[in-house]
Amino acid sequence: MRHFMMRRLTFAAHLNSGNSALTTTRYFRLMAMSALQMFWSLSITIYTFWFTTITLSFRPWKNWGFVHSDFLRVDQFLSIYAPTLILRSFNASWWLLPISTFIFIAFFSFGQDAIDEYKRSIRAFKTTILRIPRAVKGMKLLSSASSE
Numbered sequence: 001m002r003h004f005m006m007r008r009l010t011f012a013a014h015l016n017s018g019n020s021a022l023t024t025t026r027y028f029r030l031m032a033m034s035a036l037q038m039f040w041s042l043s044i045t046i047y048t049f050w051f052t053t054i055t056l057s058f059r060p061w062k063n064w065g066f067v068h069s070d071f072l073r074v075d076q077f078l079s080i081y082a083p084t085l086i087l088r089s090f091n092a093s094w095w096l097l098p099i100s101t102f103i104f105i106a107f108f109s110f111g112q113d114a115i116d117e118y119k120r121s122i123r124a125f126k127t128t129i130l131r132i133p134r135a136v137k138g139m140k141l142l143s144s145a146s147s148e
Contacts, residue, residue, distance in 0.1 A: 026111065033107035040103065044096050051089045 015024055061067050079087060108114060126132045 026113065029107055029111055033104070036103065036107075037100075040100065044100075048093065051093070055085060055089065 012024075015022060015027070123134070127134055
């Protein structure tokens with residue numbers, strides 16, 4: 001317990017020093033993302049292993065010539081002849097990548113540092129592309145309609 005407390009205090013001191021770009025919230029967000037991605041990837045791997053080994057039957061590989069015979073052949077079958085378990089598994093496997101992407105984006109796009117970057121980008125877009133002058137605090141911009 002004492003070892004843990006000493007390491008925690010050392011880590012907190014390192015984060016509080018100005019030399020680290022890692023903040024406490026960023027650290028916990030990265031740890032939560034890595035834990036979730038680890039469990040998500042493990043479940044995808046187990047599901048894929050189950051689907052390919054239990055559900056589908058493989059042909060034995062005799063040699064490399066046998067493996068690469070008819071390499072350019074692509075068989076097409078109507079989906080009505082496929083069992084529903086196979087169709088559901090293929091559909092689920094196609095959705096795993098977008099779901100993984102959204103999980104990753106959710107952790108990185110809603111942090112305070114990302115929101116600050118969004119604000120800075122919008123401000124730069126307004127001033128350089130749209131040519132809207134930056135408003136100074138306490139001053140109002142005069143429009144041509146109010147000067148008439």
